[in-house]
Amino acid sequence: MRPLHLFVLCSALGLVACSPSDPRQSASASLANDMLLPAYQAWASASAQLPVSAQALCATPQPADNALPQARQDLQTAQRSWAALQPLQLGPLSEGNRAWQVQFWPDKKNLVRRQVENLIDQHPALSRAQLERASVVVQGLSAYEYLLFDSQLDLARPADRQRYCALLGHIAGHQQQLSAQILAELQGEQGFLKHLQQFPNTRFAEADEALAELLRAQVNGLDLLKKKLGTAIGKLSKGIPQPLQAEFWRSQASLDSLAAAVHSAEQLWQGQADQGIASLLDDTQQPLRQRIDQAYADIRQQLAALQQPLDKLLSNDAGRAQLDALYVSLDRLHRLQERDLAGALGIQLGFNAHDGD
Amino acid sequence: MQRRTLLGLAAGGMALGGLASWQWLGGQAPLLLSARDDSQGRHYAVGYRQDGRCQFATPVAERCHDIAVHPHLPLALFVGRRPSRASYLIDTRDGRLLQTLHSAAERHFQGHAVFHGAGEWLYSCENDTAQPGRGVIGCYRLAEGRLQRVGEHSSHGVGPHQLLWQNDGETLVIANGGIRTEADSRQAMNLDAMDASLVLLQRDGQLLSHERLADQQNSIRHLAVASDGTIVCGQQFMGAAEQAVPLLAIKRPGQLLRAFTIGEAQRQLMNQYTASLAIHDELRLLAVTAPRGGHCLLWDLDRETLRLSLPLADCAGITACTEGFLVSTGQGRCRLLDCRTPTPRVTPLSLPAGLWDNHWRSA
Structure with a gap:
């Protein structure tokens, strides 16, 4: 098709952004290939490691000495790779309740512990099928963390392995399968990542719609980080800290997870070779770009300065002040991206999904 | 772009030549009415022709929700979104604001209203703020181009949201959401004691039927009624996100309200939240938007089998048209589903x- 004909077609449809050289299409395609794909691959790879170390830990008659530390380390790798997806939750991961199957948060009533114990009481010889039919509360990394890190459990003890190993193995298998399935749905000719590269397609009518999804995922991810930190530091409970409602509190991975998620959001902003969302701002919008760059830099510096785990920081005034300041910075970044950036790019992020009517 | 690429895209579901093929009787594209914001957050009552021409965009002080279209005059009431104190009567030819209809003392509009088929009366879902949550159907008479409140009925439930006409045109179908809210607030006050119901009410206020769903935290919000009297209601589940609860229910003529059959995958896609419903009478299709799940879903109304699962971010209003349905979104391009x-x-x-x-309404 000659360029003129393509232009006529685009104009007739009002699809002004369908030229292959369109910067929004280029940014969307680059972020799909250079950012989303590696992040999801890293998660699938980390999840695939869980059954290996779970099996080693549950070996009979006696696991190797390093089996429990290895299983814990593999969980923490999976937690970090999962946290990195928080600002990248779109397409297959955002649909069909799947994120809940990976992480149950917030857990205000210690449902993880109660439901894990109930499940095992009911099914001492738990099968994979029984886990698949059970609540998402017991299917994901939050339950896995309970098994490996809760202070009242110790899988170095034979009795605990006897009780919990079936669940450990099945959660590991479920996570491996789920992450592989989502990765498969991202890839391929009909995969979600292809939908971020060429327009129109069955999902997006034009590049702006894909860009809106990317930006919405990033903004929602930042909002979720605010909620996670805000819940822990007491923003939702009259200033009274709630360290046991922080994500991954048992393994003290709350701040590591936060850092991984912020890093990922910044990558989406910057992109590879300056092909991220930032590249779409024109010369007159560079002050906004600098403000957002600075907001990310501030958060990075604040995170680097936190030398203790979240629960320790919450136990003293200086630590709480640091966390409060971090929350303020996250809030500033969230607002800059949701309001100023979306406005500058002429992107509507939608509101019906939050409408409540 | 190669020809085969174009063909592939069209076969994949996103048609490329649709605009050129549309023909309307009399040359005038159908008029679509909706509440809409601008990027600065200002609110409008808008009318657009389906071909994209703006008929009007009238600034309004409050965000509106649904639109009650007059059966034969060029009038529509843009109903304030709950909890609202104002709705707007608009001339749909030019967008002229004819009347700002203020809510009565200790009453709030809840976002939905309907004109009676004869055009003289309008019925509106309202909240009694003196006895918070007590549902009220406000009765308004249209005289000399203005609406005047002349009375009210009980909705026989808590927090009524949408109402529509049964196919006889005389019986109101009311979705009592079951959620108690206080004056000027959207905060749910009774999540542990919700009482949602589907009510059939004669126009004179006489209760004909009152039915509940199995799950106490399942809020009945939106409705669609087929020409044979089949009623479908869409729910928003207020309980735990991980709980599996049916989100659509159907009441076929002469039968009790029961869950509409949908697959578990589609239930999960809706993310515990349905927004708008529409029925296409000739094609016997049910359409539902689920903005939290980012999907628009279509089922065969009689077989209760899935026809389409369309990913569409922030999809919202849906209305039947000749070819099928028109669906709007808060985020991207609106779609025609042929x-x-x-x-x-x-x-x-x-x-x-x-x-x-x-919501979207055709005028």
């Missing part, structure tokens, strides 16, 4: 993208 063939054909509309509110 359902006359076994595989629905999806075409982006040349309407402005994004910022469309929860």
Whole structure:
């Protein structure tokens, strides 16, 4: 098709952004290939490691000495790779309740512990099928963390392995399968990542719609980080800290997870070779770009300065002040991206999904 | 772009030549009414022709929700979104604001109203703020181009949201959401004691039937009524996100309210939240938007089998049209779903993208 004909077609449809050289299409395609794909691959790879170390830990008659530390380390790798997806939750991961199957948060009533114990009481010889039919509360990394890190459990003890190993193995298998399935749905000719590269397609009518999804995922991810930190530091409970409602509190991975998620959001902003969302701002919008760059830099510096785990920081005034300041910075970044950036790019992020009517 | 690429895209579901093929009797494209915001957050009552022409965009002080279209005059009431103190009577020819209808003392509009088929009366879902949550159907008479409140009925439930006419045109179908809210607040006050119900009410206020769903935290919000009297209601589940609860229910003529059959995958896609419902009477299709799940879903109304699962971010308003359905979104381009063939054909509309509110009405 000659360029003129393509232009006529685009104009007739009002699809002004369908030229292959369109910067929004280029940014969307680059972020799909250079950012989303590696992040999801890293998660699938980390999840695939869980059954290996779970099996080693549950070996009979006696696991190797390093089996429990290895299983814990593999969980923490999976937690970090999962946290990195928080600002990248779109397409297959955002649909069909799947994120809940990976992480149950917030857990205000210690449902993880109660439901894990109930499940095992009911099914001492738990099968994979029984886990698949059970609540998402017991299917994901939050339950896995309970098994490996809760202070009242110790899988170095034979009795605990006897009780919990079936669940450990099945959660590991479920996570491996789920992450592989989502990765498969991202890839391929009909995969979600292809939908971020060429327009129109069955999902997006034009590049702006894909860009809106990317930006919405990033903004929602930042909002979720605010909620996670805000819940822990007491923003939702009259200033009274709630360290046991922080994500991954048992393994003290709350701040590591936060850092991984912020890093990922910044990558989406910057992109590879300056092909991220930032590249779409024109010369007159560079002050906004600098403000957002600075907001990310501030958060990075604040995170680097936190030398203790979240629960320790919450136990003293200086630590709480640091966390409060971090929350303020996250809030500033969230607002800059949701309001100023979306406005500058002429992107509507939608509101019906939050409408409540 | 190669020809085969174009063909592939069209076969994949997003049609490319749809705009050129549309023909309307009399040359005038259908008028679509909706509440809409601009990017600065200002609120409008808008009318757009389906071909993208703006008929009017009237600034209004409050965000509106649904639109009650007059059966034969060029009038529509843009109903304030709950909890609202104002609705707007608009001339749909030019967008002229004819009347700002203020809510009565200790009453709030809840976002939905309907004109009676004869055009003289309008009925509105309202909240009694003196006895918070007590549902009220406000009765208004249209005289000399103005609406005047002349009375009210009980909705026989808590927090009524949408109401529509049963196919006899005389019986109101009321979705009592079951959620108690206080004056000027959207905060749910009774999540542990919700009482949602589907009520059939004669126009004179006489209760005909009152039915509940199995799950106490399942809020009945929106409705669609077929020409044979089949009623479908869409729910928003207020309980735990991980709980599996049916989100659609159906009441066929002469039968009790029961769950509409949907697959577990579709239930999960809706993310515990349905927004708008529409029924296409000739094609016997049910359409539902689920903005939290980012999907628009279509089922065969009689067989209760899935016809289409369309990913569409922030999809909101949906209305039947000749070809099938028109669906709006708060985020991207609106779509025409041509359902006359076994595989629905999806075409982006040349309407402005994004910022469309929860409901769409054809005038």
